[in-house]
Amino acid sequence: MSPRCRGSLLMWHWQTTELGRFLTCDLLQGFRHGFFTRDWQGQDLSALTAALGATATPLRTQQVHGDRVALAAEVLAWEQPLAADALVATGSNQALWVCSADCVPLLVADVASGRVAAIHAGWRGTAIQISKATLQQMQACGSDLANLRIAMGPAIRGEVYQVGLKVARALAQTILEGITETTDRDDLYQRFAALDPAAVFLDPDPERLRVDVARVNRLQLLQLGLRDEQIALSPHCTFRDAEFFFSYRREPLKQVQWSGIVSRFR
Incomplete structure (x- = not known):
């Protein structure tokens, strides 16, 4: 497994402004982007867009x-x-934003055309393959999968994300054949772990597993045809890194952080 998919700290960098901190990823070099922290609570998207050094129009959806x-x-x-959970740029200088707490924010850049996308992928969206649908939409707009770079920002990590077997099966069905409502926990865990041992963990409760939703998205994208080196996973966990991020699992409050990227069509 490549260092990028292990969430190498070398690929991720803190940027500091007067208003607060945000993360950038080397994989999206050349694109104005950021995974913002709880520092920015109360700031509007115009302020966040300005923090990226852009004068673009900020765009978002109702997730x-x-x-x-x-x-x-x-x-x-x-x-x-x-009402949508992903947004694809249609022109230059468009700032696309998604918000999240424990869900996975994905920022996508086409290094050939300058087209970008922003995706919000919780377990429900991941179970119906929102990331795959977004990349297919980018293809329909003219992008080639080989030119895409995807950075998955801070989200709850699998070691601490406990889910019921129904949810675990729904996620596994997107990347494994033969998973049914009756697939038992041991078989589910073993087959899941065979694809990526960091994507699933046993839980003390025999009716539950712990699943890394970001890594499920990664597996979906690899099966779509992307290469490992086109994908970067943030090493930060929203649940455990309370200093930087809100987490609904940790504190069930309606508090979010934003992630955004600016298009640069050529």
């Missing part, structure tokens, strides 16, 4: 844990945010 992928042109045409 509903679904698999709809919106185009930036659609969002610009409506006064109210569209």
Whole structure:
């Protein structure tokens, strides 16, 4: 497994401003982007976009844990945010934003065209493959999978994300054949771990497993045809890194951090 997929600290860098800190990833070099922290609570998206050094129009959706992928042109045409969990740029200098607490924020860049996307992938969105749907939409817009770079930002890590077997099966069904409602925990764990031992962990409760949703997204993207070196996973855990990130599992409050990227069409 490549260092990038282990969430190498060497690829991730803290940026500090007067308003607070945010993370950037080397894989998205050349694109203005950031995975923001709890420091920025109360700041609007214009302030976050400005922190990236951009004068772009900030765009977002109303996230509903679904698999709809919106185009930036659609969002610009409506006064109210569209219900969608991913956003694909349709022009240059568009700042795309998603919010999350424990869910996985994915920022995607096409290094050839400058097209970008932002994805919110909780376990529900991951179970219906929102990341795959977004990349397929980018392909429909003209992107080549070989030119895409994906950075997955801070999210709850598998070691501390306990889920029921129904959820674990739903996630496993996206990357494994033959998983059914009756697949027992041991078989589910062994087959899951065979693909990526860091994607699943045993839990003391025999009716539960611990699953790393970011790594499930990674496996989905690898099966779609991406290469390991096109994907970077943040080493930060929202649940354990309380100084930097909100976590709904840790504190069930409606508090989020934002992740955004700016398009640069050529």
